[in-house]
Amino acid sequence: MTKTLEVVLKRVIEDVPVAADFEVVERAAPTTAPAGQLLVRVLYLSLDPYLGSRLRGRHMGEPRPAPGETLPGSAVAEVIASGHPDFAPGDHVIGEAGWAQVGLMDAKFARKVDPSLGVSNHLGVLGMPGLTAWAGVTQLAKVGAGDVFTVDAAAGSVGGTAGQIARILGAKAVGIAGGADKVAQVVERYGFDAAVDYRNEGWVDELKGLTDGGPTVHFENVGLPILNPVFGLLKTYGRVVICGLSAHYHADGPPPQFGLGPIVGKRAAVMGLVVYDFYPRWNEWVKTAEPWLKEGRLVQVEDLGEGLESAPAQFERLMKGANTGKTLVKVGG
Amino acid sequence: MTKTLEVVLKRVIEDVPVAADFEVVERAAPTTAPAGQLLVRVLYLSLDPYLGSRLRGRHMGEPRPAPGETLPGSAVAEVIASGHPDFAPGDHVIGEAGWAQVGLMDAKFARKVDPSLGVSNHLGVLGMPGLTAWAGVTQLAKVGAGDVFTVDAAAGSVGGTAGQIARILGAKAVGIAGGADKVAQVVERYGFDAAVDYRNEGWVDELKGLTDGGPTVHFENVGLPILNPVFGLLKTYGRVVICGLSAHYHADGPPPQFGLGPIVGKRAAVMGLVVYDFYPRWNEWVKTAEPWLKEGRLVQVEDLGEGLESAPAQFERLMKGANTGKTLVKVGG
Known part of the structure; x- marks a missing residue:
């Protein structure tokens, strides 16, 4: 059985989260993609400020993750198996796969991205x-x-x-x-x-x-x-x-x-x-940005953690405003 | 000696003005136009809400008229004598001549208007x-x-x-x-x-x-x-x-x-x-409005007082919000 690391909350929190509120757990990884889902290997995970409020139940309209539940987060990932005709193994996609090494992504909210523009750029300057x-x-x-x-x-x-x-x-x-x-x-x-x-x-x-x-x-x-x-x-x-x-x-x-x-x-x-x-116009922005990225006129500054295990400390940095640039975790190579 | 009627404040006022705060006085009219001035006969006087604050000393940056002083007001008038080369007797002009039948207008702030578009329109829909x-x-x-x-x-x-x-x-x-x-x-x-x-x-x-x-x-x-x-x-x-x-x-x-x-x-x-x-673009608006006025697609509704003597009562109507449309006084024929 394939294993995956995931990050979860240890307890219900009421204050701004710190690293000690999280734990890294090992779980059985999904191995197939049900219809409408993509089985993906996460390459980069995005850590976003809004999650700080959401974990404390203060983000309107989005559910508060319970302790033990995989935490939500945008990621760029590689498709391992596809349950949707628009996606194939090897595709690079952006979507929600959780704070995990391997996970499932809803194909309806996934978007194919071009890795030649810089994989992690899709979570920041192109995201x-x-x-x-x-x-x-x-x-x-x-x-x-x-x-x-x-x-x-x-x-x-x-x-x-x-x-x-x-x-x-x-x-x-x-x-x-x-x-x-x-x-x-x-x-x-x-x-x-x-x-x-x-x-x-x-x-x-x-x-x-x-x-x-x-x-x-x-x-x-x-x-x-x-x-x-x-x-x-x-x-x-x-x-x-x-x-x-x-x-x-x-x-x-x-x-x-x-x-x-x-x-x-x-x-x-x-x-x-x-x-x-502006979601319907995402490709317009990517097309506009492409030459600027290639000419080096547009850059992304990253605050990068290495490995999913670094996610709790990275998130604490973000919450404290100690990050410089886009806060990311490099999960897979 | 030519006479003119003027309207002045009887007393210093602290409350919203009413008709009884004003009086109509007869004075010697000016008879020549000094350099830079126009001697004019007022046709229509505009009564404007901002004056209510100004009379009480609450209008930023503009002086409070003293009792006995001719009250300020925009008017459409006919030039009797001109102290400025851009204007000639018979011209219709808009500018400040005070609440008076005959007065002087600073040529620098006067603007020639076309009476064929409706004289009083220049104080409302074209003003x-x-x-x-x-x-x-x-x-x-x-x-x-x-x-x-x-x-x-x-x-x-x-x-x-x-x-x-x-x-x-x-x-x-x-x-x-x-x-x-x-x-x-x-x-x-x-x-x-x-x-x-x-x-x-x-x-x-x-x-x-x-x-x-x-x-x-x-x-x-x-x-x-x-x-x-x-x-x-x-x-x-x-x-x-x-x-x-x-x-x-x-x-x-x-x-x-x-x-x-x-x-x-x-x-x-x-x-x-x-x-x-938008003052520099006034002619653009007049040109735009001209066909609409002629086709009857753009109209001015007037709350019109007859004769300068009606100005105090008209102003009270305006202050009470009892006016319907642009508040004017027809001063001259």
Whole structure:
């Protein structure tokens, strides 16, 4: 009987999860693919912040995994056996196979990917974070030459990709991140024009200087602690994409509110982004990104754990914001 | 010596002005136009809500007229004598000449208008209210066929013009107004597809039915009491133009705030409109409107006082919201 390692929760948790909340277990691996399913070998597992809330039962509309249950997660995997005519053994696919070495993936939600573009890129720059960045920068804010683009959580996969796309389209990109390491990464790895550390006093003035007085486009991943001061700098007719409100997801207190007066005063356009809407256009983004990846103009920075056993510690890093770039676990070779 | 009637404040006021706060006085009229000025005979005087705040010293950046001082107001007038080479006697102009029969107009802020389009139209549908409506509907929200358009203060000049433009461009237009008379005016005079009375309980459900579930575009003139329930109905990817916040101008309490979560949830675009920005494009709007006016597809509804002496009572009507349509005073023939 083939074995597989899986990662599960040890106990019901109420606080932000740490490595000790998880355990790695050995189980019998599935060996065939039932109809509509794919039997897959996981190559890279994506660790995503939303799971932190979901494990604590705070993510709307998605079930809370019970202790002992295989944890959910997106992965790039290789098909071993296929229960669906659109997929064949050897195909590379992205989908949900759990925190496991070998698992089953629902073919209905699986998507074939091209491994020659970099297997792990499909979980970051070509995956949901990249699609999010592309949608916000090109479809909502319509960034172009002459724009001055700011984004927070700029060392992360969404923010880092958004700034790179903005620069490729002719904008000046200035990142906002927390800590010197992340600021360095944004400039040195992602190639932004500049970045500021919001933990430094005076960061707003610094941002003002670096953006020639203020951005024309701001991409918001965090929430009011960044949005309010940046909106103060926004140029007249600025566009603001509200993509994430991570500062508010775990907060008690009232939901984040924003003044209507300042929106009028700035003649701003404030736009809400939900990436699901752009799933039908995923191939459009992959086609757009392909030459940029090949020319090295678009890069993915990874915070990579080796082996499924590293997943609990990697997830703790992510929860603490200690990750730099897209948090991944390399599960299979 | 030529005489002119003027209207002035009797006293310093702290409350919303009523007719008794004003008096009509007879004065010596100017008889020549100094350099840069136009000596004009006022034909129609526009009465505008912002003046209510300004008279109480609550309008940012504009001086509070003192008792006895000629009150400010936009007017369409005929040039009697010109102190500027761009204008000649007989020209029709729009500009500031005060609440007076005869006055001086600064040529720098005067604009020549075509009386054949309807003299008083230049203060409403072709004036600042019309330019505001055009900018919001066509430049910000980009309304077109298939849109379902809602607007509040729909019996007013901005709202009424906005809905008419939206319909001409192929949208369904549903107005929101206060009281049966205004609702009737919106449908019967402006030709909206429908209108609801926000004073009726159940108006939100009624609006939902009339908009096939909710608008795709909403044009806001009032503020949160209307915006909040209408936003709840807004279709995904709806556009919202924030043009006016009249419910909040006189209010104490905190400035109006709006939730960022609902903007993301609706994938909405919330846009601030300031009409000043569109002054350079006034002729574009007049050219666009001209055939619509001539075909009768675009109309102005007027709340007209006869003679300058009627201005105080007309202004009180406006302040009480008893006006239906653009509030004007016919000063000269």
